[in-house]
Amino acid sequence: MMGPVLAACLLIILSTAWISQANGATCKKDGGVCTCNDQTKNVDCSSKGLTAIPSNIPTDTDRLVLNYNKLRELEPTAFHGLNKLTNLDLQWNELQTLPTGVFDHLVNLDYLSLSTNELKSLPSGIFDKLTKLTDLRLSSNKLQSLPNGVFHNLPLLKELYLNDNQLERLPSGVFDKLTQLGTLYLNDNQLRSVPNGAFDYLSNIKTLWLHNNPWDCTCNDILYMAKWLKKKQDEGLGGVDTAGCEEGGKAVLEITEEEAAEDCVYPNTTTAIPTTIITTLASSNDDDIPELPVPQENFQKFLGYQEPDHLPTQPQCLMSISGYLGLMMSLVLTSAAILYVIHFLKKA
Known part of the structure; x- marks a missing residue:
């Protein structure tokens, strides 16, 4: 009685080991993809x-x-x-x-x-x-x-x-x-x-x-880049004139200090609010402050708001050729082992 049981166990162990090796293969010559x-x-x-x-x-x-x-x-x-x-x-x-x-x-x-x-x-x-x-x-x-x-x-x-x-x-x-x-x-x-x-x-x-x-050519933040590009153009670096201002179409390297005179504040920078503005706001009545229409999308962008990422879809599963072969071999060997045990049990 122990003979067929041990044989069946051995077959199952061997098939499991083969499947594990096949599923872990990378190269086609070893059954991988x-x-x-x-x-x-x-x-x-x-x-x-x-x-x-x-x-x-x-x-x-x-x-x-x-x-x-x-x-x-x-x-x-x-x-x-x-x-x-x-x-x-x-x-x-x-x-x-x-x-x-x-x-x-x-x-x-x-x-x-x-x-x-x-x-x-x-x-x-x-x-x-x-x-x-x-x-x-x-x-x-x-x-x-x-x-x-x-x-x-x-x-x-x-x-x-x-x-x-x-x-x-x-x-x-x-x-x-x-x-x-x-x-x-x-x-x-x-x-x-x-x-x-x-x-x-x-x-x-x-x-x-x-x-x-x-490129914002109205703000003095652009002046460093404008001067650097102009210098590199004089040194023969190609492509520096491809940077164009957002408004007007002028090349950044042509911008002068007079054209870029503003101190600009962007939503992603931190700049102190001038005290004169704070004082003015503190002393003003609410009725005196005009209500300015602000597009919702601009306001959200200013606050750094982002739409939540879309919910991930169910991950796609991939079974390689070796996986299919391993599964089929597992079923065949397991079925053979079971038939082998049943055959000996009937004889007994």
């Missing part, structure tokens, strides 16, 4: 409908391509053990957030693309361990601001793409450590000015795109 090249150490998982990073990516992988998938989030340990990775492509996914420390093990990374996702913000220190990075692409997201010092640990960075976002301002000194930067894309954002001294350390800049921003 990705194409792996042993010579180049490239792993290509693009256009697979993935909702999670495949497990068991070879630890010696040099280039990992995950673009054109359905990744909405990353596990904090998604890239642990991949310290030989130099190229990581995550563009054309649905990433909304990044967990703190998700890239900390990628100490040899040279290229990182997060373009064409749905990122609204970046965690502080998200790139701090990527000290060898030379190319960072964050274009075509929904970034409205950047953390202070977000690029401070990237001294070798040569290309930075921030275009096609919703950036309304830049932190002071955001580019101060990027002395090797040659390409900077800031076009197609909501920038009205840049902080004083923002470009002073870009000694190797060769390409700079600033167009399609609502």
